[in-house]
Amino acid sequence: MSIYTYETKKDTRSGFGAGMEYLSLTNPKVVALCADLIGSLKLEPFIKNCPERFFQTGIAEANMIGIAAGLSIGGYIPFATTFANFGTGRVYDQIRQSVAYSGKNVKIACSHAGLTLGEDGATHQILEDIGLMKMLPGMVVINPCDYNQTKAATIAVANYNGPVYLRFGRPVVPVFTPDNQEFMIGKAINLIEGSDVSIFATGHLVWESILAADILKEKGIHAEVINIHTIKPLDTQAIWESVSKTRCVVSAEEHQINGGLGDSIAQYLATSMPLPQEFVGVNDSFGESGKPADLMDKYGLNAASIVEKALKAISRK
Amino acid sequence: MQTQELISIASQVRRDILRMVHGCQSGHPGGSLGCTDLLVGLYFDAMNLALDSTNNQVVFNMSAMNEDVFFLSNGHISPVLYSVLARRGYFPINELSTFRKINSRLQGHPTPHEHLEGIRIASGSLGQGLSVAIGVAQAKKLNKDSSVVYCLMGDGEQNEGQVWEAAMYAPHHKVDNLIAFIDANGQQIDGPTEKIMNNRDLQMKYEAFGWKVLHVDGNDMAELQLCLANAKKTLGNDIPIMILMKTEMGAGVDFMMGSNKWHGVAPNDQQLEEALSQLSETLGDY
Numbered sequence: 337m338s339i340y341t342y343e344t345k346k347d348t349r350s351g352f353g354a355g356m357e358y359l360s361l362t363n364p365k366v367v368a369l370c371a372d373l374i375g376s377l378k379l380e381p382f383i384k385n386c387p388e389r390f391f392q393t394g395i396a397e398a399n400m401i402g403i404a405a406g407l408s409i410g411g412y413i414p415f416a417t418t419f420a421n422f423g424t425g426r427v428y429d430q431i432r433q434s435v436a437y438s439g440k441n442v443k444i445a446c447s448h449a450g451l452t453l454g455e456d457g458a459t460h461q462i463l464e465d466i467g468l469m470k471m472l473p474g475m476v477v478i479n480p481c482d483y484n485q486t487k488a489a490t491i492a493v494a495n496y497n498g499p500v501y502l503r504f505g506r507p508v509v510p511v512f513t514p515d516n517q518e519f520m521i522g523k524a525i526n527l528i529e530g531s532d533v534s535i536f537a538t539g540h541l542v543w544e545s546i547l548a549a550d551i552l553k554e555k556g557i558h559a560e561v562i563n564i565h566t567i568k569p570l571d572t573q574a575i576w577e578s579v580s581k582t583r584c585v586v587s588a589e590e591h592q593i594n595g596g597l598g599d600s601i602a603q604y605l606a607t608s609m610p611l612p613q614e615f616v617g618v619n620d621s622f623g624e625s626g627k628p629a630d631l632m633d634k635y636g637l638n639a640a641s642i643v644e645k646a647l648k649a650i651s652r653k
Numbered sequence: 654m655q656t657q658e659l660i661s662i663a664s665q666v667r668r669d670i671l672r673m674v675h676g677c678q679s680g681h682p683g684g685s686l687g688c689t690d691l692l693v694g695l696y697f698d699a700m701n702l703a704l705d706s707t708n709n710q711v712v713f714n715m716s717a718m719n720e721d722v723f724f725l726s727n728g729h730i731s732p733v734l735y736s737v738l739a740r741r742g743y744f745p746i747n748e749l750s751t752f753r754k755i756n757s758r759l760q761g762h763p764t765p766h767e768h769l770e771g772i773r774i775a776s777g778s779l780g781q782g783l784s785v786a787i788g789v790a791q792a793k794k795l796n797k798d799s800s801v802v803y804c805l806m807g808d809g810e811q812n813e814g815q816v817w818e819a820a821m822y823a824p825h826h827k828v829d830n831l832i833a834f835i836d837a838n839g840q841q842i843d844g845p846t847e848k849i850m851n852n853r854d855l856q857m858k859y860e861a862f863g864w865k866v867l868h869v870d871g872n873d874m875a876e877l878q879l880c881l882a883n884a885k886k887t888l889g890n891d892i893p894i895m896i897l898m899k900t901e902m903g904a905g906v907d908f909m910m911g912s913n914k915w916h917g918v919a920p921n922d923q924q925l926e927e928a929l930s931q932l933s934e935t936l937g938d939y
Contacts (some may be wrong), residue, residue: 398784405785406789409788414788433778441766
């Protein structure tokens with residue numbers, strides 16, 4: 337049995353909504369914008385508590401990013417919210433020029449990232465957003481793993497001065513991290529210590545990595561599981577310390593392998609400690625319609641795939 | 654400020670523009686010359702700017718709290734903005750000589766990335782400035798700050814879809830502390846706007862979106878002063894204001910007017926000399 341258990345499953349976007357509710361009561365500088373998706377982003381409590389600090393932009397994401405940049409000039413901390421596809425890829429140039437290059441304190445907070453959006457299919461299932469955002473100089477990229485961590489991350493990014501991309505999702509997933517945890521931007525969390533292989537996971541794949549470690553343990557393999565909730569800046573010290581012991585790596589993410597967390601880890605290790613690495617992620621393809629769990633199985637984003645890749649990485653040592 | 658004084662400053666700004674663009678043999682003189690009178694009229698007359706009480710010099714605060722603020726959405730006419738900001742006292746006039754050169758704060762298109770006083774947002778990729786201006790206007794409302802937000806766009810820039818997202822948003826949200834301008838010079842890079850992508854009737858378009866639309870000759874300083882005063886009086890009625898400003902690209906230099914040829918071309922030595930001979934050096938060249 338795992339050292340991690342859970343009593344409930346919740347969606348990470350509800351963690352975001354809870355974080356925004358907290359900020360509505362505690363930080364008068366926080367404002368929210370939304371492009372016609374209030375319910376999906378769980379913003380109702382924020383709007384109820386401070387309607388004057390909410391801006392409905394309609395289905396016009398480019399304008400939303402510009403207005404957010406303007407609000408930040410006026411001293412506010414805007415959270416620009418929509419689905420991840422519309423909040424990143426659709427408005428890349430607006431984010432690049434008006435937010436990143438201009439150094440604005442804008443939080444781009446997006447739900448429905450990745451395959452687990454489910455039935456809506458590939459038009460909405462962005463799998464490139466981490467790559468797009470991490471390429472922008474100065475952009476912080478965060479992908480928390482459960483409800484509690486998303487709530488904590490939301491509160492933490494409001495206190496950080498600079499552009500942030502906060503990514504979360506639609507499906508309910510186990511709530512296994514502590515309630516009221518302190519979220520440290522850029523500080524990876526070692527969930528399970530091990531000596532045979534390092535599994536670095538982000539977002540929904542963190543829980544799958546815990547399950548994978550249990551399966552590996554039954555095979556006599558001690559996997560280390562590290563939650564990389566912040567993809568940029570990457571906690572290279574945590575990675576270095578882990579791989580110094582294990583000497584091989586698996587990365588796991590609900591994202592394209594190209595441009596994702598695994599890419600960042602590989603880039604770091606190539607220049608510091610080249611080691612066998614295997615990647616769990618979507619391999620240069622679009623998603624499709626289906627139930628979230630079925631999609632994760634079909635595209636190999638589950639505990640079984642992590643186990644398979646871990647065994648392969650170990651065999652390449 | 655007296656109209657004649659403003660005209661005199663504008664002459665110097667036009668000289669600056671030509672010399673900056675000539676100095677690096679790149680940049681956009683046409684639209685810069687066309688919008689010179691507006692920017693001089695704003696920064697030296699219409700706008701209430703934050704001043705240091707000890708010496709009455711302008712001071713730059715990113716937040717623009719309790720002062721009027723201007724956003725240049727068509728960032729390629731950076732020469733006119735840089736010259737006006739320097740002449741108004743935001744940064745040393747001599748720095749204009751670094752325009753578009755390596756290690757300069759005066760990038761080809763304006764950016765706060767280099768910490769140049771007077772610049773609050775990057776522009777260059779078109780269509781984004783009006784959205785930013787609206788955001789600042791809404792921040793001012795939240796801050797109970799009654800100052801005014803100004804934004805200039807190009808008429809070619811009206812091709813960009815984001816402009817119309819912002820056009821729809823501002824009246825819906827009653828952003829009535831905002832005065833926007835379109836530099837209606839009728840030209841864009843590939844030719845006359847009516848041939849490249851016809852804007853048709855911008856007055857009807859903006860009125861249909863819920864704006865109050867005014868007209869002005871953007872190269873007539875007296876008319877500009879009057880129009881800006883009228884526009885300010887109209888603020889605060891739930892309705893944003895759009896001023897369609899007819900200008901001549903290259904205004905002030907006879908051989909640069911009347912075409913799009915000088916949109917993004919620098920004059921050579923001879924052309925510079927001929928152009929400068931038409932503009933008095935009123936404040937001293939940098």
